[in-house]
Each structure stands twice: as C-alpha cells, then as structure tokens.
C-alpha cells in the first residue's frame with residue numbers, strides 16, 4: 001500500500017516518501033506525516049532470525065513505500081556497515097532491573113548515527129528518483145550530537161553540501177571538538193551566540209524564506225534538512241525498537257506478545273516519537289516513558305496538557321536535551337488531534353505568538369500511554385554513581401536522566417513490566433560530567449586524562465571517534481550572531 005505524506009498544518013498537498021525526504025520541512029512550516037500510520041505486514045515471530053539490516057528493511061519499507069526494494073537495501077547495506085563497532089548495531093545490556101539499548105556504536109558515538117548514517121543514502125537516492133538537478137544543501141541546527149553525526153554522514157557525499165550551526169557555549173568539549181575538526185570539501189561548521197532554540201529557529205526561518213530559496217535555486221542549490229524533523233531521520237529510528245523487542249523475545253526475556261515499556265531521554269521528541277510509531281506498527285509496547293532534564297517542558301505538558309516554552313532555558317550536563325521547543329511533538333499533536341490539520345495549525349500558531357498552547361480534553365485522553373518524568377542535575381549524577389557502584393556499568397548523562405526517571409516511575413507505580421531504556425550516548429562523549437558524577441575528585445583533571453580514567457573504570461575500549469579527535473586540528477572557527485546566519489550560508493555557497 002502506497003503511503004503518502006503531507007504537512008501537519010495542511011493535509012491537501014500529498015508527497016511521496018522520497019519527495020518528503022528531499023524537502024525535509026513542509027513549505028507552511030509543518031512537518032511531514034504519513035496519511036496513515038503503517039502497521040506490520042508480517043508477524044513479529046517471522047523476524048526472529050533476522051539481523052539488524054533485515055529488520056530495518058521490514059520496518060522501513062512500510063513507511064518509505066516509493067523506494068524499491070533494491071534502493072532500500074542499497075541504503076541499508078551502506079549505512080549499517082563497519083562504521084558501527086559491533087555487528088549487532090544496537091546491543092542490549094542488562095543492568096539493575098532494566099535493559100539499556102545501546103544506540104551509540106556508530107561513527108560519532110551518539111544515537112543520532114542510527115539515522116544519520118542512512119539519511120545521506122535515502123536523500124541521494126531520492127534525488128535520483130525525482131530527477132533533482134540542484135545540489136542539496138543540508139542546513140542543520142544542533143544541540144551537539146546531530147551536528148557531528150550529520151557531518152560524518154554527508155562529508156564528501158557527491159551532490160550535497162552541509163552547514164551546521166551549534167550554540168557556541170551550549171555543547172560539551174568533546175562535542176565541539178568533534179565538529180570543528182570535521183574534514184570534507186562540502187562542510188561548514190558555525191558556532192552562534194545563542195542557545196539551541198535560537199539555532200533551530202534561525203534554520204527554520206531560512207527554510208521558510210522564499211526569497212532566499214529563489215536566490216539559491218538560481219545558483220543551482222536547494223535546501224534540505226538533516227534534523228529529526230526530516231521523515232528520513234524518524235523512520236530509521238523506529239527500527240531499533242523492533243530490533244530490541246525481537247532480541248528480548250529471542251533470548252527468552254519475554255514471551256510472545258508480552259508488552260514492554262520503553263524509556264527515552266527526550267529533547268526534540270524524535271526518538272520517543274519513533275517508539276510511538278513502533279507501537280502503532282503493532283509492536284507490543286505498554287508505556288512510553290518520556291524523560292526530561294531540568295528543561296522539563298515535556299514533563300509539564302504531559303502533566304497539564306499545556307505546552308509552555310515561556311521559562312528560563314537551563315544549561316545542563318545533558319546538553320542534547322536542553323531544548324524548549326520539541327519540534328517533533330507537533331507530529332504527536334497532529335495524531336492525537338485526529339489528523340485535524342487546522343486544529344494543529346492553530347496550536348502551533350499559538351506557540352509562535354504566545355509561546356504556549358493548550359490541548360483539548362479529548363486529546364489529553366489519548367496520551368494515556370505516555371508517562372512524563374524528569375530528573376534534575378543531582379538525580380542524574382546520582383544515577384550514574386549508584387549504577388556504577390552497584391553494577392560497574394557506566395552510562396552517559398542523557399541515559400542517566402532516563403535511568404533516574406525510570407527509578408521514579410517504578411517506585412511510583414510498582415510496574416514490573418520488562419523495560420528498555422534508550423541509551424543515547426557513549427559515556428566517553430560526556431566524560432567530564434560522567435566522571436565527576438562518580439567522584440568529584442576528577443574535576444581537576446584534563447579532558448583526555450578523564451577519558452583514560454573512564455577507560456580504566458569501565459573496562460570499555462576508548463572508541464575510535466574519541467581517539468580521532470585527540471590530535472586533530474581545528475578546521476572551523478567561525479562564530480556569528482543568530483541574525484547573521486543567512487549571510488553565513490550565502491557566503492559559504494558563494495551567493
């Protein structure tokens with residue numbers, strides 16, 4: 001069955017999946033959603049003997065229906081290869097009553113690799129299918145991890161250029177070093193004076209700037225997005241929930257049709273939305289537990305039905321979740337509003353003008369499968385510390401937010417359902433915060449000393465991504481004001 005895509009703010013104009021991947025964001029500022037959420041066309045049991053790539057195909061073909069089998073397999077084969085340091089791609093590790101789904105075994109050691117290692121292939125395939133003549137310019141705002149993963153994915157990919165904006169003082173030392181050392185003839189990395197929301201808003205404004213778009217087109221360029229608003233980011237993320245479930249089933253940790261809970265450390269709401277789509281496929285998921293850090297705008301939303309970004313932006317030790325506008329939530333709002341594009345458009349316009357919106361009682365009723373929690377800095381650090389003490393397993397700060405929220409959930413509900421926690425980054429990526437959580441004495445050490453110490457404690461080899469940046473030269477040192485973002489883009493493209 002062919003699945004078509006349309007904007008969450010207007011469902012009249014239909015695009016194929018490949019067109020939606022190419023365009024990234026709808027012209028009206030909405031996000032592309034499938035006209036019908038797909039469901040499995042085979043039994044989960046039939047996937048028991050499949051590896052990651054085969055499961056990826058079974059899931060992605062349900063969403064990306066205009067790609068041929070050959071095209072999809074080509075994309076999958078090239079994405080999930082030796083760039084990952086384990087053939088399992090996404091291993092499960094049991095520690096203290098939960099299964100940690102390690103999504104950080106790709107090139108940049110954060111979960112963004114799961115989707116960004118395939119997006120360039122989905123996009124260049126889409127360009128061929130649709131006879132696109134222009135060169136694709138990927139514009140990306142990053143809270144730290146998307147940027148590097150997108151750079152790694154698109155570097156030197158023919159027919160593409162990539163420009164990444166990040167908050168100059170809002171990412172970890174390792175995250176920044178990873179980005180500013182990026183090689184490639186088609187890449188540009190720019191710090192901005194502002195936070196992630198400023199960067200994201202700046203990028204969205206360029207996407208919606210018709211004059212800029214025409215200027216670009218004249219010179220043979222077209223914008224696209226590698227942010228999690230792109231449906232080509234979201235769909236590959238559905239895969240690992242299915243894969244995790246099959247892993248549990250295959251290893252006798254659950255029985256057929258047994259439901260599991262998933263806990264997701266959330267920022268832009270992409271990862272947990274993928275879990276929601278997985279549930280809609282027919283995957284037996286009970287609760288979707290949405291974990292926030294001190295920027296607990298989603299926690300408040302689930303508690304009250306009011307999304308309110310009017311609050312102080314807090315820099316935390318989990319910077320990839322320091323977000324007040326969770327873009328992908330719009331897709332859930334559209335869904336629980338019964339696919340009413342004009343209702344969704346009204347709510348998003350309230351968000352634009354007042355910084356908040358309130359959902360209806362009916363919509364709230366449909367959020368029963370979600371549970372919102374949050375962990376402050378102290379709880380997050382304490383989770384890292386106690387998990388290490390009790391089990392020897394070391395998790396990163398983002399995963400620790402989820403772990404701490406899960407502990408609270410379990411204490412509050414006594415729910416003993418088998419639970420998968422999305423482990424979204426390697427502790428090596430946030431070594432300073434992780435090590436000082438274990439012992440404040442580490443505070444005085446240099447970044448790379450901490451990395452060596454982390455290796456000793458965890459007995460996990462230092463990932464190549466970290467070794468690579470130890471001595472790499474800085475290749476990008478541009479910093480600008482948020483108002484200057486369009487000028488920077490034009491400069492790089494020679495307009």
Ligand SMILES: *Cc1c(COP(=O)(O)O)cnc(C)c1O
Nearest residue numbers: 145267268269270271320424425
């Ligand atoms: C991006 C990111 C998140 C948040 O994911 P969303 O899809 O934006 O909700 C959490 N943890 C890490 C390490 C990330 O890089």
